[in-house]
Amino acid sequence: MAAADVSDRNAAFWDELCGSHLANQIGVTDASPESLARFDRAYLDLYPYLLDYFPQAAVKDRQLLEIGLGYGTLGEALARLGADYHGLDIASGPVRMMQARLARIEGAKPEQVKQGSALAMPFEDASFDEVAAIGCLHHTGDLFGAIAEVRRVLRPHGRVVIMVYNRRSLRRALAEPRQALARRRDRAGADAALRARYDASASGDAAPHTDFVTASELRGLLHGFGTVRIERRNIDPVPLPLVGGRSRDALLRSGADRLVGLDLYAVAER
Amino acid sequence: MLDEAPAAGAALHYLERRVPWSHMVGDAAFDDRNAAFWDELCGTNLAREIGVHDASEASLARFDEAYLALYPYLLGYVPPDAFAGRQTLEIGLGYGTLGERLARRGTDYHGLDLAEGPVAMMRARLARVSGARPDQVVQGSALALPYADASFDNVVSIGCLHHTGDLFRAVAETRRVLRPGGRLLMMVYNRRSARRALLGPLLAARHRVRPGTPSAEETLRYFYDGHADGDVAPHTDFVSVPELRGLLSGFRDVRIDRRSIDRVPLGRFEVSRLQLMNLGLDRLVGLDLYAVGYR
Numbered sequence: 088m089a090a091a092d093v094s095d096r097n098a099a100f101w102d103e104l105c106g107s108h109l110a111n112q113i114g115v116t117d118a119s120p121e122s123l124a125r126f127d128r129a130y131l132d133l134y135p136y137l138l139d140y141f142p143q144a145a146v147k148d149r150q151l152l153e154i155g156l157g158y159g160t161l162g163e164a165l166a167r168l169g170a171d172y173h174g175l176d177i178a179s180g181p182v183r184m185m186q187a188r189l190a191r192i193e194g195a196k197p198e199q200v201k202q203g204s205a206l207a208m209p210f211e212d213a214s215f216d217e218v219a220a221i222g223c224l225h226h227t228g229d230l231f232g233a234i235a236e237v238r239r240v241l242r243p244h245g246r247v248v249i250m251v252y253n254r255r256s257l258r259r260a261l262a263e264p265r266q267a268l269a270r271r272r273d274r275a276g277a278d279a280a281l282r283a284r285y286d287a288s289a290s291g292d293a294a295p296h297t298d299f300v301t302a303s304e305l306r307g308l309l310h311g312f313g314t315v316r317i318e319r320r321n322i323d324p325v326p327l328p329l330v331g332g333r334s335r336d337a338l339l340r341s342g343a344d345r346l347v348g349l350d351l352y353a354v355a356e357r
Numbered sequence: 358m359l360d361e362a363p364a365a366g367a368a369l370h371y372l373e374r375r376v377p378w379s380h381m382v383g384d385a386a387f388d389d390r391n392a393a394f395w396d397e398l399c400g401t402n403l404a405r406e407i408g409v410h411d412a413s414e415a416s417l418a419r420f421d422e423a424y425l426a427l428y429p430y431l432l433g434y435v436p437p438d439a440f441a442g443r444q445t446l447e448i449g450l451g452y453g454t455l456g457e458r459l460a461r462r463g464t465d466y467h468g469l470d471l472a473e474g475p476v477a478m479m480r481a482r483l484a485r486v487s488g489a490r491p492d493q494v495v496q497g498s499a500l501a502l503p504y505a506d507a508s509f510d511n512v513v514s515i516g517c518l519h520h521t522g523d524l525f526r527a528v529a530e531t532r533r534v535l536r537p538g539g540r541l542l543m544m545v546y547n548r549r550s551a552r553r554a555l556l557g558p559l560l561a562a563r564h565r566v567r568p569g570t571p572s573a574e575e576t577l578r579y580f581y582d583g584h585a586d587g588d589v590a591p592h593t594d595f596v597s598v599p600e601l602r603g604l605l606s607g608f609r610d611v612r613i614d615r616r617s618i619d620r621v622p623l624g625r626f627e628v629s630r631l632q633l634m635n636l637g638l639d640r641l642v643g644l645d646l647y648a649v650g651y652r
Contacts, residue, residue, distance in 0.1 A: 231607030235529045307603025311525030
C-alpha cells in the first residue's frame with residue numbers, strides 16, 4: 088500500500104475515536120464533562136502506569152506535542168499538568184474532541200490542536216521540548232519516517248515518550264501457531280485479523296496498517312536519540328481457570344507485563 | 358574499515374596515551390576532525406603492509422587484489438545486474454577499490470566523502486576508466502547529502518555511516534536520495550562480534566588495573582579504525598543485528614549478514630582469518646554487518 092493511500096485510509100479509520108470500545112462498554116455516549124471524566128477514570132484504570140511517564144516536572148510549562156489523540160484522556164491530563172499543549176491527529180474526530188476538551192481548561196489553547204500527518208508534521212524544526220505518541224506511530228505506514236519527524240521537531244535535549252506494539256508479546260506468541268496456518272490460507276486476511284485484535288472499529292474493521300517491533304528493533308529505530316529506556320507494559324488476562332487463570336489486574340500487579348507485555352514504552356532524550 | 362590489526366607497536370603507542378574523549382557530535386569542529394582523520398585513506402595500513410606507496414595503476418591493482426582477498430565476499434554484494442546502466446552513489450570512499458569496480462561495471466557512478474584525500478583518489482581512478490565521470494565524485498557530508506530526493510537506484514556505503522556521529526540521520530539520508538525500489542547496501546560494525554566479546558573484557562580489566570590507560574571502548578575503536586601514528590577515528594557506532602533491523606525499518610526485504618573475523622593469534626596454533634571464514638564462524642560472530650534493503 089502506498090504511503091498516501093495508508094494516510095487516507097487512516098484518516099477515515101481513526102475518525103472513530105480510539106477508545107470507542109471502552110466508551111461503549113461503560114455506557115459513555117456523549118462528550119459532556121461528566122461523561123468524559125467517567126471515561127478518563129476507566130481509561131486510566133486500564134493503563135494505570137500511563138501518567139507515570141509524564142511527571143509534572145517534565146511537562147509543566149514546556150512546549151509539548153501529542154501525536155495521535157484518540158479519546159483525549161492523556162492530552163487533557165497533560166494540559167491540566169500545565170504543559171503548553173499542541174496536538175496532531177490525521178483524523179478530524181479526535182481533533183474536535185481534543186479541542187472541545189481544551190476549551191474547558193483555563194489557559195489551554197484549542198487552536199493548537201491540528202489535523203495533519205505524523206509523516207509531514209506542520210511544525211518547524213526544533214519546536215518542542217517534549218513529544219508524546221502513544222500507540223500511534225506504528226499505524227502511519229512509515230514508522231521510520233514518523234520517528235525521523237519526531238526527532239526533527241524536537242529540540243536538543245527534548246524528551247519523547249513513544250508507545251508502539253511489542254512483536255514479542257505473550258499475545259503474539261500464543262497467537263503465532265494459528266496465525267502461521269491462517270497466513271498460509273489467506274495472508275492478507277490473517278494479517279488483518281491480527282491487526283483487528285489490536286485496533287478494530289465498531290463495525291469490526293482492522294486498522295489500515297500496524298507495525299510490530301521488538302525492543303531491540305525499537306532501540307535501533309531510536310538510535311538518533313541520546314538516552315533510551317524501553318519498557319514492556321500491558322497484558323491480556325490469561326483465560327485458563329483450570330490452571331489458575333489470572334485477571335489482567337493480577338498480572339499487571341505481578342509484573343508479568345514487564346516481561347511479555349503488549350506495548351513497548353520508550354522514553355528517550357534527543 | 359579495518360584492513361588488518363594495526364602493527365603491535367602502534368597499538369601500544371596508542372594504549373599508552375590518554376585520549377580526551379569529548380567530541381561534540383554534529384558540530385562543525387567534529388566534522389573537521391572527521392574530515393582530517395579520513396583524509397588519510399582508509400586502507401592505508403594495508404597499503405603499507407604490502408608496500409604500496411603511490412597511486413600508479415600497477416600499485417592500485419596490487420592494492421585492490423590484496424583488499425579483495427581480505428574481503429572475498431565483498432563483490433558478491435554488488436551483483437552486476439543491479440548496477441549496470443543505473444545511477445549509483447557510494448558514500449565513504451577510502452582507497453577506492455569498490456568504487457572503481459562499480460564504475461567498471463558500467464554503473465553511472467557518483468561518490469561522496471567528507472575528506473579530500475579519498476575524493477582525489479577516486480577521481481584519479483575514474484579518470485582511467487573510459488566513460489566514467491570523475492566530476493561526479495565530490496566532497497560532502499553523509500548527514501546532508503548534496504542530492505535531490507530520489508536521485509539514485511543504488512546507494513552503497515561500506516564501513517562509513519557509523520563514523521558520521523549520527524547513524525540514524527545518515528540512514529534517513531540514504532533513504533531520501535534513493536528512488537522507490539532503489540537498493541541500499543551498507544556495512545556497519547557488529548556490536549555482538551567475537552572481537553568485542555573476547556577483547557572487550559580483557560581491555561576493561563587492563564583499564565581497571567592501570568587506570569591511566571584509555572577505556573576498553575576507546576581502545577577497541579583503535580583496533581577498528583586506527584592510524585599507524587595512534588590516531589583513532591573520531592566517532593564509531595556499533596549496532597546489533599536487531600538494532601540494525603530497526604534502523605532499516607524504512608526499507609523493504611532487508612537482509613543482514615555478519616562478515617569478517619579476526620585471526621586467532623595462538624603462535625604456532627594460529628588460526629587464520631580465511632580458515633575461520635571457511636568454517637563460517639564470521640557468519641555467527643563476525644565483525645561487520647552487511648545489510649541490503651530496498652526503498
